[in-house]
Amino acid sequence: xxxxxxxxxxxxxxxxxxxxxxxxxxxxxxxxxxxxxxxxxxxxxxxxxxxxxxxxxxxxxxxxxxxxxxxxxxxxxxxxxxxxxxxxxxxxxxxxxxxxxxxxxxxxxxxxxxxxxxxxxxxxxxxxxxxxxxxxxxxxxxxxxxxxxxxxxxxxxxxxxxxxxxxxxxxxxxxxxxxxxxxxxxxxxxxxxxxxxxxxxxxxxxxxxxxxxxxxxxxxxxxxxxxxxxxxxxxxxxxxxxxxxxxxxxxxxxxxxxxxxxxxxxxxxxxxxxxxxxxxxxxxxxxxxxxxxxxxxxxxxxxxxxxxxxxxxxxxxxxxxxxxxxxxxxxxxxxxxxxxxxxxxxxxxxxxxxxxxxxxxxxxxxxxxxxxxxxxxxxxxxxxxxxxxxxxxxxxxxxxxxxxxxxxxxxxxxxxxxxxxxxxxxxxxxxxxxxxxxxxxxxxxxxxxxxxxxxxxxxxxxxxxxxxxxxxxxxxxxxxxxxxxxxxxxxxxxxxxxxxxxxxxxxxxxxxxxxxxxxxxxxxxxxxxxxxxxxxxxxxxxxxxxxxxxxxxxxxxxxxxxxxxxxxxxxxxxxxxxxxxxxxxxxxxxxxxxxxxxxxxxxxxxxxxxxxxxxxxxxxxxxxxxxxxxxxxxxxx
Amino acid sequence: xxxxxxxxxxxxxxxxxxxxxxxxxxxxxxxxxxxxxxxxxxxxxxxxxxxxxxxxxxxxxxxxxxxxxxxxxxxxxxxxxxxxxxxxxxxxxxxxxxxxxxxxxxxxxxxxxxxxxxxxxxxxxxxxxxxxxxxxxxxxxxxxxxxxxxxxxxxxxxxxxxxxxxxxxxxxxxxxxxxxxxxxxxxxxxxxxxxxxxxxx
Ligand code: HEM
Ligand SMILES: [Cu+2]
Numbered sequence: 001x002x003x004x005x006x007x008x009x010x011x012x013x014x015x016x017x018x019x020x021x022x023x024x025x026x027x028x029x030x031x032x033x034x035x036x037x038x039x040x041x042x043x044x045x046x047x048x049x050x051x052x053x054x055x056x057x058x059x060x061x062x063x064x065x066x067x068x069x070x071x072x073x074x075x076x077x078x079x080x081x082x083x084x085x086x087x088x089x090x091x092x093x094x095x096x097x098x099x100x101x102x103x104x105x106x107x108x109x110x111x112x113x114x115x116x117x118x119x120x121x122x123x124x125x126x127x128x129x130x131x132x133x134x135x136x137x138x139x140x141x142x143x144x145x146x147x148x149x150x151x152x153x154x155x156x157x158x159x160x161x162x163x164x165x166x167x168x169x170x171x172x173x174x175x176x177x178x179x180x181x182x183x184x185x186x187x188x189x190x191x192x193x194x195x196x197x198x199x200x201x202x203x204x205x206x207x208x209x210x211x212x213x214x215x216x217x218x219x220x221x222x223x224x225x226x227x228x229x230x231x232x233x234x235x236x237x238x239x240x241x242x243x244x245x246x247x248x249x250x251x252x253x254x255x256x257x258x259x260x261x262x263x264x265x266x267x268x269x270x271x272x273x274x275x276x277x278x279x280x281x282x283x284x285x286x287x288x289x290x291x292x293x294x295x296x297x298x299x300x301x302x303x304x305x306x307x308x309x310x311x312x313x314x315x316x317x318x319x320x321x322x323x324x325x326x327x328x329x330x331x332x333x334x335x336x337x338x339x340x341x342x343x344x345x346x347x348x349x350x351x352x353x354x355x356x357x358x359x360x361x362x363x364x365x366x367x368x369x370x371x372x373x374x375x376x377x378x379x380x381x382x383x384x385x386x387x388x389x390x391x392x393x394x395x396x397x398x399x400x401x402x403x404x405x406x407x408x409x410x411x412x413x414x415x416x417x418x419x420x421x422x423x424x425x426x427x428x429x430x431x432x433x434x435x436x437x438x439x440x441x442x443x444x445x446x447x448x449x450x451x452x453x454x455x456x457x458x459x460x461x462x463x464x465x466x467x468x469x470x471x472x473x474x475x476x477x478x479x480x481x482x483x484x485x486x487x488x489x490x491x492x493x494x495x496x497x498x499x500x501x502x503x504x505x506x507x508x509x510x511x512x513x514x515x516x517x518x519x520x521x522x523x524x525x526x527x528x529x530x531x532x533x534x535x536x537x538x539x540x541x542x543x544x545x546x547x548x549x550x551x552x553x554x555x556x557x558x559x560x561x562x563x564x565x566x567x568x569x570x571x572x573x574x575x576x577x578x579x580x581x582x583x584x585x586x587x588x589x590x591x592x593x594x595x596x597x598x599x600x601x602x603x604x605x606x607x608x609x610x611x612x613x614x615x616x617x618x619x620x621x622x623x624x625x626x627x628x629x630x631x632x633x634x635x636x637x
Numbered sequence: 638x639x640x641x642x643x644x645x646x647x648x649x650x651x652x653x654x655x656x657x658x659x660x661x662x663x664x665x666x667x668x669x670x671x672x673x674x675x676x677x678x679x680x681x682x683x684x685x686x687x688x689x690x691x692x693x694x695x696x697x698x699x700x701x702x703x704x705x706x707x708x709x710x711x712x713x714x715x716x717x718x719x720x721x722x723x724x725x726x727x728x729x730x731x732x733x734x735x736x737x738x739x740x741x742x743x744x745x746x747x748x749x750x751x752x753x754x755x756x757x758x759x760x761x762x763x764x765x766x767x768x769x770x771x772x773x774x775x776x777x778x779x780x781x782x783x784x785x786x787x788x789x790x791x792x793x794x795x796x797x798x799x800x801x802x803x804x805x806x807x808x809x810x811x812x813x814x815x816x817x818x819x820x821x822x823x824x825x826x827x828x829x830x831x832x833x834x835x836x837x838x
Contacts, residue, residue, distance in 0.1 A: 006643040120659050189666035197659055201644075223666065227673040231681070235773070244762050244769035246681070252689035252766035257681060264677070535640060553640040556647030565646055566659055574644075577651045578659050579804065616787060623788075625795050628802045 025530035038122035047104030058092035070483035082467035083150040090153030102276035112521035115200030120193035128186040130591030135179025149173035157247040174233040188222035202539035214279025225268040232261035277414035289356025302341035362436030366417035373409030398458025429507030446488025453478040518543035586622035652804035698834035700757035722813035737793040744786035
């Protein structure tokens with residue numbers, strides 16, 4: 001190993017190292033190894049697929065609602081079932097699909113983009129997935145047993161309180177929130193540590209891909225926002241189960257406390273979904289325009305400002321509650337101001353495409369669809385930010401239309417762009433371009449056919465969350481149209497699934513870097529080997545892979561045990577060889593114990609205490625330090 | 638084109654302290670999360686206070702004695718904590734062991750006081766919103782106290798079973814960092830629980 005540097009990597013040495021590294025980092029086929037794996041790529045793949053399944057399930061609920069609403073005076077679905085449908089749809093989309101899938105993709109990509117061998121806390125990552133899975137499965141089982149939540153995705157008290165929502169329905173909802181937020185918070189910490197400490201040498205902050213910036217800001221937002229909803233849902237369940245009075249006005253509580261805590265999370269939540277999507281869009285625009293991004297520094301600033309402003313805005317969900325006057329005007333201004341950084345980014349993407357040599361392939365189509373829809377959604381949002389208009393349109397279909405424009409335009413379109421863009425990296429094969437175009441156009445047209453009419457319905461006075469409406473109000477044809485659009489979206493998603501299933505086997509082999517992209521995940525094979533990179537890449541410019549050949553790398557991380565390179569937070573100077581956790585079954589058991597703890601406490605308040613004991617035991621087994629003897633064996637030559 | 642190897646990192650150390658270590662960033666992340674929880678819970682306290690007069694509704698604030706004992710001991714615990722932190726940074730095995738054992742004992746004493754402290758609040762969680770938020774704050778802090786105590790216990794047992802490498806000393810230092818958080822977070826809660834009601838009278 002002491003040959004003079006620099007030198008070319010020697011092929012015989014590469015083969016030998018590959019075998020050894022695969023032994024060190026690989027995950028075997030046995031059930032035990034699968035449950036114990038801490039490979040961020042395997043965990044992320046499960047996370048993505050699970051979240052996508054939840055997307056499809058929530059989509060099926062949406063179709064059921066749309067079929068119900070296609071005609072007036074329809075009695076396919078009774079009011080109680082309808083309440084559960086929209087609550088489960090909204091809850092699943094927000095808590096089990098949108099945030100998790102963004103984080104899941106980041107769990108896959110961030111370590112690769114940083115040029116490192118695993119995520120910072122691999123066991124925490126595995127734990128996060130299991131907790132997420134158990135929470136989602138729990139609420140869906142409750143729903144299938146007719147105990148699904150029914151009080152809307154933001155579960156306002158007093159409706160969700162002990163008096164008006166008896167039974168266990170809302171308790172399942174509150175615990176589901178806790179499950180998913182624990183999972184999301186864990187991932188946020190992992191991503192921050194990975195981005196700040198495991199970037200490839202030379203990848204200074206000023207050279208960080210925008211996707212990493214987006215994930216960094218998002219993760220901080222998660223850390224500030226998610227505790228609010230965890231606290232709120234814990235207060236709620238305590239009010240319901242042990243007789244506290246946080247939201248009970250008779251005993252000094254206040255329902256508005258719920259609204260404040262919820263929207264302190266709920267508003268940033270939209271940006272937590274949206275910022276990763278912006279990062280994805282930037283990656284795709286750069287690659288398909290084949291030039292660096294226009295105004296990189298401004299783009300970074302825009303991400304950071306959006307993150308900050310998002311916290312100033314929660315109150316705009318509460319205009320209808322009668323806030324002091326000055327307060328309202330302030331929040332109106334802030335709500336309108338957030339349009340500025342978003343507008344700036346859109347401008348930069350268009351400028352980048354304009355000046356580049358764009359290739360209009362499916363990922364870019366979805367990006368353009370995103371830009372178009374998002375601009376429209378933003379306009380209606382600015383309309384709602386004005387207090388008088390909001391009071392008029394509050395709780396009508398205008399609002400439903402608005403937030404679907406923002407959420408689907410702002411997150412689902414970029415997400416599909418990302419699927420087409422990164423599928424080759426995940427699987428080694430490309431998705432079919434022909435089906436991709438069908439997928440896109442059906443989605444784009446179907447989307448507008450579904451949601452554009454809802455604006456008009458809202459202006460015509462149709463309230464949201466009604467299970468049916470009377471004949472003769474003039475709402476019939478627009479509702480029918482909307483349902484047809486929803487069916488088109490359904491067909492489009494089905495087409496995507498077919499495309500993915502077929503391409504997995506028959507797709508065109510991708511090679512390492514099928515799009516000629518510039519970020520580090522494309523510097524390794526597709527799919528990447530268990531150890532991600534044989535040599536640690538050195539970054540010499542903002543677009544790492546577009547620098548002059550040959551690529552520079554470092555050697556010296558042990559192939560015999562799990563090591564990652566830590567670099568300094570700002571300048572990314574190599575600093576230490578940090579041990580990376582071995583596979584362990586304990587995160588899985590800890591998640592099981594956590595699930596028992598959370599679910600048992602729905603039925604018996606004392607479980608809050610005794611349920612924590614098994615969790616503690618599992619945690620101790622998980623975190624028990626590695627004895628020095630083992631450490632020394634590891635580092636022995 | 639084949640990559641060009643331009644450097645070798647095998648001579649870098651395999652463990653380090655504070656911001657150079659990955660775990661430290663993890664601990665900091667969790668401190669940030671839990672700090673946010675405390676801030677929000679404190680916000681909820683003021684929110685509820687503004688919505689009900691008098692505060693406390695039955696005019697009897699918690700007894701001062703045990704809460705104040707707890708506070709004093711908590712603050713004093715910072716002395717051995719800082720000492721243990723220094724020992725860990727200096728990689729002194731014997732002192733680290735003593736420091737850890739001491740912190741385990743102090744933690745135990747604090748938990749005992751805390752158990753009785755719950756009984757001197759003069760209100761139950763299901764009396765009114767005031768009682769709910771008071772219990773919530775004290776409960777939240779207790780969860781952190783217990784969690785860090787268990788971690789300290791694990792490290793103490795481990796340190797007495799084995800010789801320690803730098804990575805273990807670094808774990809001990811991170812544990813001390815977390816204890817700082819548990820101690821500092823207590824001060825505003827103490828003020829909220831014990832002094833704000835007295836000032837409001
Ligand atoms: C893909 C096609 C989708 C369709 C056809 C659809 C349809 C609907 C409909 C009809 C409602 C309102 C029902 C009512 O107020 O009575 C609704 C509510 C909602 N949707 Fe969607 N949706 C779709 C996708 C999404 C996505 C991707 C998200 C989030 C990422 C989402 C989040 C929500 C939320 C939060 C609500 C409010 C639930 C509540 O009122 O508590 N939807 N959706
Ligand atoms: Cu908002």
